[in-house]
Amino acid sequence: MSAVLHTDGLTVQFGGLKACNEISLDVNRGELLGLIGPNGAGKTTFINAITGFVPATGRVLFDDEEVLGWVPHRIAHRGLTRTWQSLELFGDISVRANLEVAATKLTPIKAVRDYFGSSQRVAARVDQTIDALEMHEVLNARPDDLSMGYRKLVGVARALVADSKLVLLDEPAAGLDRSETSWLAEKLRQVIDYGISVLLVDHDMGLVLNVCDRIHVIDFGKTIAIGTPEEIRTDEAVIGAYLGSSGGEEQ
Ligand SMILES: Nc1ncnc2c1ncn2[C@@H]1O[C@H](COP(=O)(O)OP(=O)(O)OP(=O)(O)O)[C@@H](O)[C@H]1O
Ligand SMILES: [Mg+2]
Incomplete structure (x- = not known):
């Protein structure tokens, strides 16, 4: 499976803070990839960076084309679209x-x-x-x-x-109750069946572990684990990151 999105060393700096610190991430074609991490880990910043909303360094290959530095609407036109919390x-x-x-x-x-x-x-x-x-x-x-x-x-x-070729969802389950969330999860799998790739950011661990093919975990802007839901569930670095913060324990 080839990657529809490939980032290499993606870094976003806000003053002295590296909100994304050398993130190398792949979303394969036809894959539903989860991007998770405690509050402030850099998930939204990552989405903002690859869609052209904040400046970044490194590489962002979308559909085999370097899109880093492009303006947002040009990136969206190529088929990399996001949904908004609002x-x-x-x-x-x-x-x-x-x-x-x-x-x-x-x-x-x-x-x-x-x-x-x-x-x-x-x-x-x-x-x-x-x-x-x-x-x-x-x-x-x-x-x-x-x-x-x-x-x-x-x-x-x-x-x-x-x-779209790849849809980025930032916390789609926020504000949904349990049954709405599992209904949405089913719909996200239908999106994949439709031939579109998805990058899903959400705090709802149940949703992410249930619906994603693979999960990429970041903490303090850095990758700490990549794996299948089964692997992530028992990964010590992931457990440590979530125990050490209140972020992932929200729901
Ligand atoms: N425009 C900005 N200027 C300065 N710092 C920022 C800016 N945007 C985000 N940050 C900081 O970058 C870090 C990553 O924030 P980001 O919003 O990407 O985290 P997140 O993983 O999406 O968190 P959450 O789970 O709470 O949505 C945080 O420390 C945040 O305070
Ligand atoms: Mg966020």
Whole structure:
């Protein structure tokens, strides 16, 4: 399996603090990789760095192309997309309309051209995503009227319709109860079945250990373990990092 994302020595410095310190991480194609670590370990900073939101050093190969130093929208256009904790949905238009907007990856000129030229292609992609995530029942609802679980799923669906190769999820289960979390976990596996790779950051250890193919663990900006859920569950460095902080014990 080749890597869709490969970082080598990725480092982000905030003054005297190395929030990410030489992180070398691979997400293989078709893989759901978990990125975990106690509070302040550098997980969000890592996502910000590879999506172009904070400056970094090292290498970031996405789909075999060096993207370090690119502006965020250029990276997103290549198919590396993230969801936001704040979700960034249009709350008062339908779920379908939210997906259509995401599917056109708008620039104003492209929006006009897409509207007249390829709106059928957009509709087909939206339909495909709705099928893949089995979202038919909420298609005409507005995100503002949906449960938190469904709103998170619309965020994931937006990344899917945008033709992503890799989706980065920063704490998608935050604010979800146990049954919504296991429902979301099932949906994340459907995303993988759809042929997209996922990097999942979450504090919910149950979710991460259950759903991920492999897990990459960082603490104080550095990699401390990489392995399967079974390996990570019993890894002494990981247990030590979580026992030594309140971060991973939250849920
Ligand atoms: N813009 C910034 N300027 C200065 N320091 C920052 C900045 N952003 C993050 N940090 C620091 O970098 C470190 C890593 O933060 P980050 O938010 O990446 O951690 P995290 O693993 O996502 O934590 P959490 O689990 O709490 O979300 C922390 O010490 C944080 O205080
Ligand atoms: Mg974070």
